[in-house]
Amino acid sequence: MTALGDILALLEGDAQADRVVPRTGQAARLSLATSAAMAFLAVFAMALSMASGRLADRWSDALARSSTIRISAPAAELEAQTWAVLTVLEQTPGVESARALTDEEQQALLEPWFGPELPVDDLPIPRLIEVSETAEGYDGDGLRQRLAAEAPGAVLDDHTRWRRPLVEAAGRLRLLGWVSLVLILGATGAMVTLAAQSALAANEQVIRVTRLVGARDSYIARAFVRRFTLRALTGASAGTALGMVAVLLLPGAGDSDSFLTGLGFAGSQWLWPLVIPVLAAITAFIATRVAALRTLRGLQ
Amino acid sequence: MIVMEEAAYGYGTEPLLADLSLQLQPGSFHFLTGPSGAGKTTFLKLCYAELLPTAGRIQLLGVDAAALDRDGVADLRRRIGVVHQDCQFLDHLPTSENIALPLTVSGRATPDQAANLSELVSWVGLKSRAHALPPELSGGERQRAALARAIIMDPDVILADEPTGNVDWDMSLRLLQLLVELNRMGKTVVIATHDLALIRAAKSQVQARVLRIQGGHVTVAGADL
Incomplete structure (x- = not known):
């Protein structure tokens, strides 16, 4: 049969x-x-x-090729450190683009928690820099070391810490x-x-x-x-x-x-x-x- | 047709049948007799490979029964017609479809065969009962339907297990007449029965041999009829 x-x-x-x-x-x-x-x-x-x-x-695509640099510094040094970070980023292989968020954009980010009347100028809010990577990506450890030298108040967050568990969970x-x-x-x-x-x-x-x-x-x-x-x-x-x-x-x-x-x-x-x-x-x-x-x- | 060489069969440790050595020639007519439980049905089952010998060898239509695979057994049964004691019908199918069952399962149910079926149903006298379900048939009608089913494939051998066990004398004679006619057509016929009157009635119609099973052995009882 x-x-x-x-x-x-x-x-x-x-x-x-x-x-x-x-x-x-x-x-x-x-x-x-x-x-x-x-x-x-x-x-x-x-x-x-x-x-x-x-x-x-979606999570993977949205977060995989972007990272954020947070600069916490006294108001007098904030602008200088921001320029220093952007200069470092310009010279870093694997970084496609980088830009500092405007006050309006930072306010929009905080609005869900603090409301629309938040006086951004009067508060010591860290400056955020949005970084887009090339397909090859950058050397995270190398960038952290350079930032520590050029802008001591800058902290690199490449989203890996919270992106990976979410993508893994969805997978x-x-x-x-x-x-x-x-x-x-x-x-x-x-x-x-x-x-x-x-x-x-x-x-x-x-x-x-x-x-x-x-x-x-x-x-x-x-x-x-x-x-x-x-x-x-x-x-x-x-x-x-x-x-x-x-x-x-x-x-x-x-x-x-x-x-x-x-x-x-x-x-x-x-x-x-x-x-x-x-x-x-x-x-x-x-x-x-x-x-x-x-x-x-x-x-x- | 059927050759047994020192064949034996037992359901337990004790053999029910032993030292079976005989040949059933083409066109021969045999009665198989013996007391109840002697092994007549078992003998017939060995003849259509429902049982295989536990010792010795049985050749069925030229093939060693032990060497047959499942398809081989199925093909063999298309060449050996069996009338079972309890008829073995499918109760949900009309009588005519039960008679045609061997054709159906072999894939040979053609329009020509349908005409033959109608002729066969008439020959066994069941034309008016062709559409009845088996439980609606009388004992004699069931036996005739079983006989029709057994021969619809034009088999070489016909085995009948107590075909007259549940019918009156007139019907017994009619069934015997049908089997004798088949034998005259060249079929090998084996009838298992304990009805000696039936055997005597056959004397005038056919040259038959009587095989007697007793004590697990088969002997030829006296001279041929």
């Missing part, structure tokens, strides 16, 4: 073979409902994984989503195997009689494989459709980086859930085939 033969039989169909093996209502309902539920969950696992991926990429979440997807497929396979074994046990007499009149194992197995594969495909298609609708109805992310509101698919990612019914059908095909052949081998 070849898998290719099974696949061809699956596509061609065999009405007579379908009649020989009677339908078992419980196994049919179980495999349909299980496939639908698992596909629904798989859509969410996929959405979680893809949203995590997008978030990780892990993405991995978790894919692992969940694999587990869901595994659980679907296990459920279909149990349902197939139940159907095979319920049809033991049919199998025995058909063997007695000359049916090959492949003929008997195909009837079960075809039925369970189509059930898994049907159930998973329904579950996937429902899952996609549910994801579509989730609140939109807008321009924010909020994870919960960003859960979903973007653009061509909406095509990915369509793979789920196919994967469910392949899983059911393999699970039923293995279960059927194992059961048949136990019968003379």
Whole structure:
């Protein structure tokens, strides 16, 4: 018995073979409902994984090639140290551009915490310098040493300290989503195997009689494989459709980086859930085939 | 057709059948007799490879039964028609589909075969019952349907296990007549029965040999009928 033969039989169909093996209502309902539920969950696992991926990429891109230099110095020295830092940066390989934030920009940064009436000029607020890196990047340790010599009040923050855990967390979440997807497929396979074994046990007499009149194992197995594969495909298609609708109805992310509101698919990612019914059908095909052949081998 | 060489079979440590050495020639007609539990059904099962000998060798249609793989056993059963004691039908299928089952599972259910099926159903007298489900058939009708199913693939050998066990005398004679007709067509026929009256009734119709199973051994009982 070849898998290719099974696949061809699956596509061609065999009405007579379908009649020989009677339908078992419980196994049919179980495999349909299980496939639908698992596909629904798989859509969410996929959405979680893809949203995590997008978030990780966004955080990574936004922060990876930028850094900040904070200059804390007495008011009289602040301007001089700022010029010194910018001069150092101009001469540093790997620095694409650097500029000091204006008072208005610094005020805008602080506004969420201190309100719009903050008197920036009257407060000893550090000067911030935004640095953009080239693709190669700069030597962070070397730059720190030069800044310490030229502008003692300057502190370099390359965002690595807090960027790395966030990107790692998003990456892990993405991995978790894919692992969940694999587990869901595994659980679907296990459920279909149990349902197939139940159907095979319920049809033991049919199998025995058909063997007695000359049916090959492949003929008997195909009837079960075809039925369970189509059930898994049907159930998973329904579950996937429902899952996609549910994801579509989730609140939109807008321009924010909020994870919960960003859960979903973007653009061509909406095509990915369509793979789920196919994967469910392949899983059911393999699970039923293995279960059927194992059961048949136990019968003379 | 079927050759046994010192074949034996046992379900436990004690052999039920031992030292089976015989040949069933093409076109021959055999009755297999013996008390209940003597091993008649086991003997027949050895003849269509539902059981394999625990010792010795059995050749079925020229092939060593022990050498057959599962597909080989399936192919062999298409050439050996069996009428089981309990008929072994699929109760959810109409009688005609049960009769055609060997054709269906072998992928030979063609329109020509459908015409043959109709002819066969008429031959066993079940034309009006073709659409009935097996549980709706009488004992005699079930046996005739089982016989029709056994011969639909035009097998070389027909094995019948107590085919008249659950039918009245008239029906027994009718079934015997059908089996004799098949034998005249060149089929090898083996009937397991404990009905001596049936064996006597066959005397005028066919040259048959009686094999008697007793004490685990098969002997030829007296002269050929």
